[in-house]
Amino acid sequence: MAAPSGFCSENFTFQHRSFPPFPNFLDHLNPQQTQFHFHYGDFQPPPPPPPSSSSLSSVSSSSMAALNSELELQNQEIDLLLHFQKEKLRKAIEEQRKEEMKALLSKAEREGWKVMREKEENLAVAIRRGRKLEERLKKTETEKEKWQRMANSQEAIVMRLRSKLEEANERQIMGKNSDNGGEDAESHYPEAEEKTEEGGENGGRGSLSCCKSCRNRNPCVLFLPCRHLCSCEYCEAFLECCPVCRSVKKATLEVLFS
Structure with a gap:
């Protein structure tokens, strides 16, 4: 509302209370709330005329527009806050998932190293056991060669004894008609005569062709140290x-005859 033209260049203060931003502001409207205070004189301007219906409708529409704008702004702020909280929650979940995956990978790595160490220990034990078996095998081979040499030596001895035995049998057979042969046979084998008599009944076998104990089986055991078969x-x-x-008998x- 404009002031009188005579006071336009003078200093004055204008106090105006804003309307409440609600549709029912007409009930609280007081025309006396708008006042003019002048510094020169005691002139009081006349009270303003009551607002018309057109001015009230324009004020109401502007208030509604301001209210709608404020509500829209608040909705935007709420949406922005929700979006911010959603992003924050998503990042927190993603970080938690990363931590869980990191913990699982660390645990799997520890388990893998543990299994690998166990496998290495088992492999070391197997290698040591294999070395021991190789040493034992070498020792067994050495003993086998030793016993083989002893067997060959004993086989040579047996062959010599067998040759001597055959010679003795031949001498004994040939000494039946010779006193010297008989005495030689008796000096070596006390039971030569007895076996010779039995040999006549059995087809003329020599005295050493059967066991001296059971007189039934062939002799195959050599007594030591006398070396009698x-x-x-x-x-x-x-x-x-x-x-x-x-x-x-020591x-x-x-003796195995082929």
Whole structure:
């Protein structure tokens, strides 16, 4: 509302209370709330005329527009806040998922290293065991070669004894008609005559063609140290001395005839 033209250039204060931003502001409107205070004189301007219906409708529409604008702004702020909280929650969930994946990977890595260490320890144990087995195998091979050499040596001895035995049998057969041969046979084998008599009944076999104990099986055990081949393997277990020379049995050797 404009002031009088005579006071336009003078200093004055204008106080105006704004209308409440509600549709029912007409009930609270007071025309006396708008006042003019002049510094020169005691002139009081006349009260303003009451507002018309057109001015009230324009004020109401402007208030509604301001209210709608404010509500829209608040809605935008709420949407922005919700979007911010949503992004914050998404980042928090993503960080938590990353931490969980990191923990799982770390645990899997520890388990993998543990299994790998166990496998390495088992491999080391297997390697040590393999080395021990190789050493034992080498030792066994050495012992085998040693026993093979001993067997070859004993086989040579057996062959020599067998040759001597055959020679003795031949001398004994040839010495039937010679006194010297008989005496030689008796000096080496005390039971030569007895076996010779039995040999006549059995088809003329030599005195050493059967066991001196059971007189049934072929002799295959060599008595040591006298080296008499005069017993079978069954009777040898019960004999404590040689049945030919009666010397104490210290060891025996089984002879295999081919």
